[in-house]
Amino acid sequence: MPELPEVETVAQGLRRRALGRRIASVEVRHASVIGGSAEEFATTLATRKLANVLRKGKAIAVELTSENGSPPRFLLVRLGMTGQLTVAPHEAPIELHTHVIMALDDGREELRFRDIRRFGRLRSLTAQELEKVFGALGPDAQRVTEQEFQAAMRRRKGAIKSWLMNQNLVAGLGNIYADEALFEARIHPLSQPGRVSADRARLLFKSVRKVLGRAVNLGGTTFSDYMDLEGRPGAFLNKLRVYQHTGEPCRRCGHAIRRIVIAGRSSHFCPRCQPRPRAVAKMRGPRKTAK
DNA sequence: GCAAGCCTGACC
DNA sequence: GGTCAGGCTTGC
Numbered sequence: 001m002p003e004l005p006e007v008e009t010v011a012q013g014l015r016r017r018a019l020g021r022r023i024a025s026v027e028v029r030h031a032s033v034i035g036g037s038a039e040e041f042a043t044t045l046a047t048r049k050l051a052n053v054l055r056k057g058k059a060i061a062v063e064l065t066s067e068n069g070s071p072p073r074f075l076l077v078r079l080g081m082t083g084q085l086t087v088a089p090h091e092a093p094i095e096l097h098t099h100v101i102m103a104l105d106d107g108r109e110e111l112r113f114r115d116i117r118r119f120g121r122l123r124s125l126t127a128q129e130l131e132k133v134f135g136a137l138g139p140d141a142q143r144v145t146e147q148e149f150q151a152a153m154r155r156r157k158g159a160i161k162s163w164l165m166n167q168n169l170v171a172g173l174g175n176i177y178a179d180e181a182l183f184e185a186r187i188h189p190l191s192q193p194g195r196v197s198a199d200r201a202r203l204l205f206k207s208v209r210k211v212l213g214r215a216v217n218l219g220g221t222t223f224s225d226y227m228d229l230e231g232r233p234g235a236f237l238n239k240l241r242v243y244q245h246t247g248e249p250c251r252r253c254g255h256a257i258r259r260i261v262i263a264g265r266s267s268h269f270c271p272r273c274q275p276r277p278r279a280v281a282k283m284r285g286p287r288k289t290a291k
Numbered sequence: 292g293c294a295a296g297c298c299t300g301a302c303c
Numbered sequence: 304g305g306t307c308a309g310g311c312t313t314g315c
Contacts, residue, residue: 001295058296081295082313097313117312119296158306166306167297174296223294224314263307266294293315301308 002079003058004141004172005215006226006234010077010085011055013229014062017087018111021104022049023064030099033115035076035123044073044124045102056134057141057171061125074130080119082225086112116225141172141208142216149205153193160196161189162263164208173208176221176243179268181207183242188274189260189267195277214239242268 002010026042028034034041048064051072055061060077077085090108094101100113100122113122125133139148152169153160163169164178173181182189184207187200196204220226220234223244227233241251246259250270259268 003296078297080297080312115312116314117295119312121297156305162306165296175294264309295312298311299309302306303304 001081001174001176001221001223002083002226003174003177003220004212005177005218005236006220006228007058007060007079007172008055008142008216009219009228009234010079011053011060013087014050014053014060014085017229018050018062018104019053020050023047023111024103024105024107027101027103028099029101030118033099033113033118033120033122035121041122041124045075048073055140057137057167058174059133059137059171061130061134072127074125074127076121076123076125076130076133077113078121080115080117080121082117083113083115083120084225084227085229086114086227086231087229088112137167137171138169139171141170142212144170144205146202146205149208150198150201153196153201156193158192159189159262160187160191160193160204161265161267163193165265170208172212175265175267176240177208177211177215179243180211180241183269183274184211186273188276189262189269191277242270244268 023045026046028038028042031038045064048066050062051065052063053060062075064073064075088110090110095114097116098112098114102111104111149170156163161178161182164173181204185204187196187204215221215236218235219228221236222233242257245257246268247256250257250273253270253272255270255272257268258271259266
């Protein structure tokens with residue numbers, strides 16, 4: 001499940017393996033993964049050079065320059081849940097669910113986009129369009145300042161777990177790292193952001209940084225599908241403390257990890273280390289979403 | 292039947 | 304405007 005650390009790892013792979021290379025041709029095998037027209041996607045990207053790799057939250061934008069002096073375009077990559085970007089030799093067998101193939105340079109290597117569940121998207125954007133997409137996202141979770149972070153929490157109601165996952169406020173966290181950061185900061189996932197003390201908010205800010213930084217260093221988390229550009233899994237899986245550890249003893253206190261559903265997403269936490277705030281206790285427990 | 296990111300749309 | 308449910312998609 002690509003969140004910031006997995007997406008950053010892919011971005012680093014792109015910088016290492018694809019920067020400076022030219023897209024010789026673009027083949028769209030399954031048009032539904034292209035936001036907009038597949039023909040336009042292919043024609044606007046072909047013959048351009050990969051000049052720069054940007055990332056904000058879970059979105060990657062590759063700046064593509066043209067030799068004829070026309071304005072740059074941006075390849076926006078959203079991996080969704082199961083999206084994979086790989087550089088492969090032309091003769092490597094094309095795996096099932098490979099939706100887009102971009103031949104690089106002389107065509108001996110290709111940049112391939114594969115996505116089993118097709119929640120991911122590739123788009124070809126102008127600079128203005130990219131600005132709009134990036135502008136809608138909150139500050140990147142690795143670059144957000146403590147002041148911005150705390151300001152974004154102010155007066156917010158609802159569960160802090162949902163707040164952490166809202167990309168318009170702080171961009172980059174998904175279900176895994178939201179649970180891990182809340183555990184690290186000892187905050188109950190149903191706490192209201194606006195009611196968390198300044199000290200605790202500061203701790204959460206630091207925990208987000210800490211968890212993401214460690215995960216980036218280990219190349220992210222791989223459950224099943226996530227792979228980096230070279231096809232390697234991430235190594236953060238066995239560093240997870242609460243995510244998908246329901247019923248197992250907490251690594252800090254030994255109490256069994258609990259799982260509840262918040263806004264349709266499973267949330268894992270230690271009931272002892274992350275005590276329920278009083279305001280939430282009045283609500284008679286987590287709202288169970290009928291499934 | 293369930294997981295997930297992201298978008299749309301309904302509700303207050 | 305904020306908050307949340309629903310739907311997309313496929314493999315287990």
